[in-house]
Amino acid sequence: GQQVMQIPQYQHVQEGEDFTTYCNSSTTLSNIQWYKQRPGGHPVFLIQLVKSGEVKKQKRLTFQFGEAKKNSSLHITATQTTDVGTYFCAGPSRGGSNYKLTFGKGTLLTVNP
Amino acid sequence: EAQVTQNPRYLITVTGKKLTVTCSQNMNHEYMSWYRQDPGLGLRQIYYSMNVEVTDKGDVPEGYKVSRKEKRNFPLILESPSPNQTSLYFCASSFSGASNTGELFFGEGSRLTVL
Numbered sequence: 001g002q003q004v005m006q007i008p009q010y011q012h013v014q015e016g017e018d019f020t021t022y023c024n025s026s027t028t029l030s031n032i033q034w035y036k037q038r039p040g041g042h043p044v045f046l047i048q049l050v051k052s053g054e055v056k057k058q059k060r061l062t063f064q065f066g067e068a069k070k071n072s073s074l075h076i077t078a079t080q081t082t083d084v085g086t087y088f089c090a091g092p093s094r095g096g097s098n099y100k101l102t103f104g105k106g107t108l109l110t111v112n113p
Numbered sequence: 114e115a116q117v118t119q120n121p122r123y124l125i126t127v128t129g130k131k132l133t134v135t136c137s138q139n140m141n142h143e144y145m146s147w148y149r150q151d152p153g154l155g156l157r158q159i160y161y162s163m164n165v166e167v168t169d170k171g172d173v174p175e176g177y178k179v180s181r182k183e184k185r186n187f188p189l190i191l192e193s194p195s196p197n198q199t200s201l202y203f204c205a206s207s208f209s210g211a212s213n214t215g216e217l218f219f220g221e222g223s224r225l226t227v228l
Contacts (some may be wrong), residue, residue, distance in 0.1 A: 042219040102172070
């Protein structure tokens with residue numbers, strides 16, 4: 001079945017440093033979503049990318065969808081302590097129901113103030 | 114307020130004692146899903162439902178049942194819980210009925226411990 005792999009598993013940065021997490025799928029994705037989960041909280045939707053090569057920005061966050069629609073990245077510029085949490089990517093499965101949304105294992109970001 | 118509500122939020126039970134975790138959404142969403150979250154394993158889909166009376170297995174359905182008799186409710190049933198079902202469970206819903214899944218709204222989570 002489809003696998004969605006995320007790296008790194010953990011990332012610790014100093015406040016003000018940049019951060020990037022990468023997501024790779026074993027199959028082509030019709031779209032990819034990103035979520036953030038604060039410690040002790042629930043996942044919250046950040047964005048959905050649909051088009052090949054798409055780049056979207058949300059303030060200090062930049063999301064990219066690869067040309068082949070098999071990989072994606074989330075980049076945070078100048079991290080802040082409010083960015084702490086686990087970032088997940090998720091993609092619908094292919095070859096079956098598109099409603100089977102598979103999540104990567106997530107990247108846990110910690111920020112040292 | 115648009116939300117997904119799960120109950121109970123916390124539960125400690127014993128092996129074999131049937132339990133139900135309820136999930137209700139007030140956004141008229143067609144799609145609903147259950148996930149379990151375990152350390153190092155991320156979010157794994159248990160079951161999902163595309164509409165009333167339409168359910169399908171996710172990646173880890175063993176030991177669980179679901180039903181979707183009404184659009185707003187999607188209970189998760191553990192007929193005979195076992196310790197390996199100790200986990201944090203999330204219910205989620207989405208409006209999209211098309212091939213592209215829309216934004217998932219998650220409940221607050223239900224932490225289940227099976228002794």
